[in-house]
Amino acid sequence: MDDILLxxxxxxYLSDDMSAEERSYFENLRKNTPEIDxxxxxxxxxxxxxxMYAAHRNLRHSIHDTHQRLLERGDINEGAEISTRxxxxxxxxxxxxxxxxxxxxxxxxALFISGMVMYFAPTVNGNQLQQLSNDIAVIxxxxxxxxxxxxxxxxxxxxxVRFVSGGSGFLIDPKGYIITNAHVLKGSGAIVVNxxxxxxxxxILHIDQENDLAILKVSDKEFVPRKSLPYGIRKNSSDLGEExxxxxxxxxxxxxxxxxxxxxxxxxxxxxxxxxxMSANPxxxxxxxxxxxxxxxxxxxTRQSSAEGVVFAVKSRNIFRMVDAFKKADTAAARIKxxxxxxxxxxxxxxxxxxxxxxxxxxxxxxK
Amino acid sequence: MKADSNExxxxxxxxxxxxxxxxxxxxxNFNTIQAFILNNNGSYDDARDIFQEAMIALYEKAQSESFVxxxxxxxxxxxxxxxxxxxxxxxxxxYTNQVxxxxxxxxxxxxxxxxxxxxxxxxxxxxxxNSLGEPCKSLLEGYYxxxxxxQELASEFGYTNADNAKNQKYKCLMRLKKLFFAxxxxxx
Numbered sequence: 019m020d021d022i023l024l025x026x027x028x029x030x031y032l033s034d035d036m037s038a039e040e041r042s043y044f045e046n047l048r049k050n051t052p053e054i055d056x057x058x059x060x061x062x063x064x065x066x067x068x069x070m071y072a073a074h075r076n077l078r079h080s081i082h083d084t085h086q087r088l089l090e091r092g093d094i095n096e097g098a099e100i101s102t103r104x105x106x107x108x109x110x111x112x113x114x115x116x117x118x119x120x121x122x123x124x125x126x127x128a129l130f131i132s133g134m135v136m137y138f139a140p141t142v143n144g145n146q147l148q149q150l151s152n153d154i155a156v157i158x159x160x161x162x163x164x165x166x167x168x169x170x171x172x173x174x175x176x177x178x179v180r181f182v183s184g185g186s187g188f189l190i191d192p193k194g195y196i197i198t199n200a201h202v203l204k205g206s207g208a209i210v211v212n213x214x215x216x217x218x219x220x221x222i223l224h225i226d227q228e229n230d231l232a233i234l235k236v237s238d239k240e241f242v243p244r245k246s247l248p249y250g251i252r253k254n255s256s257d258l259g260e261e262x263x264x265x266x267x268x269x270x271x272x273x274x275x276x277x278x279x280x281x282x283x284x285x286x287x288x289x290x291x292x293x294x295x296m297s298a299n300p301x302x303x304x305x306x307x308x309x310x311x312x313x314x315x316x317x318x319x320t321r322q323s324s325a326e327g328v329v330f331a332v333k334s335r336n337i338f339r340m341v342d343a344f345k346k347a348d349t350a351a352a353r354i355k356x357x358x359x360x361x362x363x364x365x366x367x368x369x370x371x372x373x374x375x376x377x378x379x380x381x382x383x384x385x386k
Numbered sequence: 387m388k389a390d391s392n393e394x395x396x397x398x399x400x401x402x403x404x405x406x407x408x409x410x411x412x413x414x415n416f417n418t419i420q421a422f423i424l425n426n427n428g429s430y431d432d433a434r435d436i437f438q439e440a441m442i443a444l445y446e447k448a449q450s451e452s453f454v455x456x457x458x459x460x461x462x463x464x465x466x467x468x469x470x471x472x473x474x475x476x477x478x479x480x481y482t483n484q485v486x487x488x489x490x491x492x493x494x495x496x497x498x499x500x501x502x503x504x505x506x507x508x509x510x511x512x513x514x515x516n517s518l519g520e521p522c523k524s525l526l527e528g529y530y531x532x533x534x535x536x537q538e539l540a541s542e543f544g545y546t547n548a549d550n551a552k553n554q555k556y557k558c559l560m561r562l563k564k565l566f567f568a569x570x571x572x573x574x
Contacts, residue, residue, distance in 0.1 A: 021560060022553060025560060026556055060563075061563075064566065064567075065530075067507060067566075068511070068531070069530075070504070070508075071508055071511045071512075072530065072531040073403065074442065074504075074508055075531065076403055077403055077442060078438070078442070080403060080405055080408055081408060081412070081438050081441050083405075084405065084412050085416075085434060085438070087409070088413060088416070094412075094417060094420070096420075096430040096433075096434075
């Protein structure tokens with residue numbers, strides 16, 4: 019009972035509810051009894067805490083209400099249908115005709131716009147971007163020049179087929195999994211050629227048009243799997259200005275090129291790729307882009323036709339993304355293990371090239 | 387400068403729990419945050435949670451006496467949400483290679499620490515309140531949270547007079563304090 023009286027006194031004292039006389043008596047009491055002083059402090063803090071707690075609860079309520087209100091009004095959208103069905107039905111009955119008209123107008127506009135986009139988009143890109151795969155004309159010429167050679171070694175190409183495009187590719191798993199650009203694989207099948215001119219049959223496992231990446235698997239018995247890969251594939255983004263190099267097959271022999279990373283996004287702000295400053299030619303498509311540590315930071319894919327030396331590479335992060343997606347879709351992919359560590363760190367560029375060279379392949383796509 | 391005074395007014399409204407101000411801030415910022423969360427492995431529910439948490443952090447910031455607005459509300463809310471979301475992702479151990487962001491951010495770590503401390507205290511209060519039982523809980527809520535008068539409470543809870551109700555209230559309060567401080571002091 020005493021405690022209650024004391025508590026009441028403290029509360030009245032704190033809320034300034036005492037007469038002057040009572041107040042001075044209490045203050046005196048407080049001064050002389052440390053326990054009471056302690057209780058006053060504690061209770062003051064507790065009341066403050068309660069106030070804040072109350073304010074918080076009210077705020078949470080009003081925020082929650084606001085959310086519901088905005089949701090109902092359609093100012094924000096959570097992708098789900100609106101919960102207050104009764105009102106929706108009322109509104110629907112009321113605005114049925116207006117909605118129908120609006121919907122059909124919307125539909126027509128949507129069709130029109132998508133038509134416009136379809137009509138314009140490819141032409142814009144087509145003019146400004148050039149895919150770096152070899153087209154048929156180039157290959158034809160190569161074949162003429164090298165015709166004898168190919169006949170001599172008896173090509174692995176199935177009979178009665180013709181080349182449609184060519185590019186580069188590189189191993190992402192020593193067991194013979196090769197990655198290249200999706201646009202390199204224009205035909206129905208492909209063979210790969212190593213840096214010594216040896217040809218191997220390969221199966222197209224997976225094509226991801228969105229990321230412009232594709233996976234091949236060397237199916238040839240003559241192929242000797244490597245123990246490990248010298249390079250790693252970089253998971254994180256790379257820095258602006260980083261020095262980079264590439265190895266690819268713009269001709270029948272492997273060609274080295276170097277440059278630097280000039281922008282973190284690709285053509286027209288495309289966040290899936292980097293912009294690089296280097297020279298690249300048709301046939302470089304699908305070639306690995308490596309940094310000084312021997313880490314693969316991207317896959318060379320396109321160049322801007324209106325500017326000199328402006329090249330775009332698909333970011334290496336997308337390789338992980340694509341392989342993950344592929345693994346989910348197909349159990350055959352479970353064996354792919356991407357190299358994450360580069361063993362080339364701190365070695366000379368010449369030595370790096372000598373090791374990487376063996377893992378870069380010339381990809382030739384053919385059609386019947 | 388007009389925008390600035392506008393934002394100040396909004397914050398003042400928020401600090402006073404004014405529903406118009408809350409609605410305006412909500413409307414202007416929610417969609418950006420939702421898009422950000424959805425683009426970074428989150429769901430609609432996550433977006434709502436994170437955004438509402440950020441609103442409360444902003445409210446706390448607006449209430450503190452030392453408060454100065456050094457950036458736009460938009461930037462502040464985005465920074466808080468980004469930080470909260472990164473933390474949440476880390477806790478869940480989800481794949482967080484890099485959260486995509488093109489917006490500018492301001493450092494908010496300190497504010498968030500304070501916010502979390504407060505949240506912890508509120509959680510203790512919540513637990514204490516809920517373990518009180520009736521009629522203590524409603525009585526205390528009525529007096530301290532809804533700020534009802536003793537007379538009103540007496541009639542609502544069926545006490546014969548205000549003094550009886552008051553007596554009961556203090557008994558309840560003592561229990562609540564005991565429950566609260568038992569937890570709170572451990573936390574300190």
